[in-house]
Amino acid sequence: ExxxxxxxxxxxxxxxxxxxxxxxxxxxxxxxxxxxxxxxxxxxxxxxxxxxxxxxxxxxxxxxxxxxxxxxxxxxxxxxxxxxxxxxxxxxxxxxxxxxxxxxxxxxxxxxxxxxxxxxxxxxxxxxxxxxxxxxxxxxxxxxxxxxxxxxxxxxxxxxxxxxxxxxxFPTAGIADVSNYNDGLRGGRVRVRAKISQLDKQSLVITQIPFSTNTTSLIDSILK
CATH class of the missing domain: 3.90.199.10 (Topoisomerase II, domain 5)
Incomplete structure (x- = not known):
């Protein structure tokens, strides 16, 4: 409880x-x-x-x-x-x-x-x-x-x-795919992706991240 x-x-x-x-x-x-x-x-x-x-x-x-x-x-x-x-x-x-x-x-x-x-x-x-x-x-x-x-x-x-x-x-925004949400019932899923735009030929800008992800873990995953 x-x-x-x-x-x-x-x-x-x-x-x-x-x-x-x-x-x-x-x-x-x-x-x-x-x-x-x-x-x-x-x-x-x-x-x-x-x-x-x-x-x-x-x-x-x-x-x-x-x-x-x-x-x-x-x-x-x-x-x-x-x-x-x-x-x-x-x-x-x-x-x-x-x-x-x-x-x-x-x-x-x-x-x-x-x-x-x-x-x-x-x-x-x-x-x-x-x-x-x-x-x-x-x-x-x-x-x-x-x-x-x-x-x-x-x-x-x-x-x-x-x-x-x-x-x-989600408070962190992101792009959500709710096609398999199933009205929130068991087995339903929501997929959230970061929002990325291209600033120039050498730069990508991440402006929104998936829920429960943070910029520290995101940077670490990019460096790896």
């Missing part, structure tokens, strides 16, 4: 506990990530490193967390600075769509001392927006990220009872 996101809110337990802790700490100002990690350990007793890594992954998606400092770069593969050097607060979007205490189902934390949300009542298809993957006992999942605006349009069409077509979209 810890490794697989919930379909209701799109979060794994550690991610949900981070967002819950950030709401408890929220006063509109930035908090040191180390402070958020320490607070989250009241709900997630599995070590500060796993919490910090999960928080950086959320922050790099630039949707739920307003970041400050060096949070790394998904394009270059550079890691984030230590948690004591970087800061975070909830984005306006997160405050708007994640929290609604009156309709939240609550349970007790691992030690029975504090209430924590079983799921957050998200007002947006967050699982599709952020994507998610994980392997647990007897099951696994891999959901690709989707375009924010396209998800809004699709949500409106669902409410109106209209048909729609929705394909994955």
């Amino acid at each position: 810890r490794a697989v996101p919930a379909i209701e809110d799109g979060f794994k337990p550690v991610q949900r506990r981070i967002m819950h802790s950030m709401k408890e700490l929220d006063d509109g100002r930035y908090n040191k990530v180390a402070n958020v990690v320490g607070h989250t350990m009241q709900y997630h007793p599995h070590g500060d490193a796993s919490i910090g890594d999960a928080m950086v992954q959320i922050g790099q998606k630039d949707l739920l967390i307003d970041t400050q400092g060096n949070w790394g770069n998904i394009l270059t593969g550079d890691g984030a600075a230590a948690s004591r050097y970087i800061e975070a607060r909830l984005s306006k979007f997160a405050l708007e769509v994640l929290y609604s205490p009156k309709i939240t189902e609550w349970g007790l934390s691992y030690d029975g001392r504090r209430p924590e949300p079983i799921n957050l009542p998200v007002k947006f298809p967050l699982l599709l927006a952020q994507g998610g993957e994980g392997i647990a006992v007897g099951l696994s999942t891999k959901i690709l990220p989707h375009n924010f605006n396209e998800l809004i349009d699709a949500s409106i069409k669902i409410l109106k009872g209209k048909a729609f077509t929705l394909y994955p979209d």
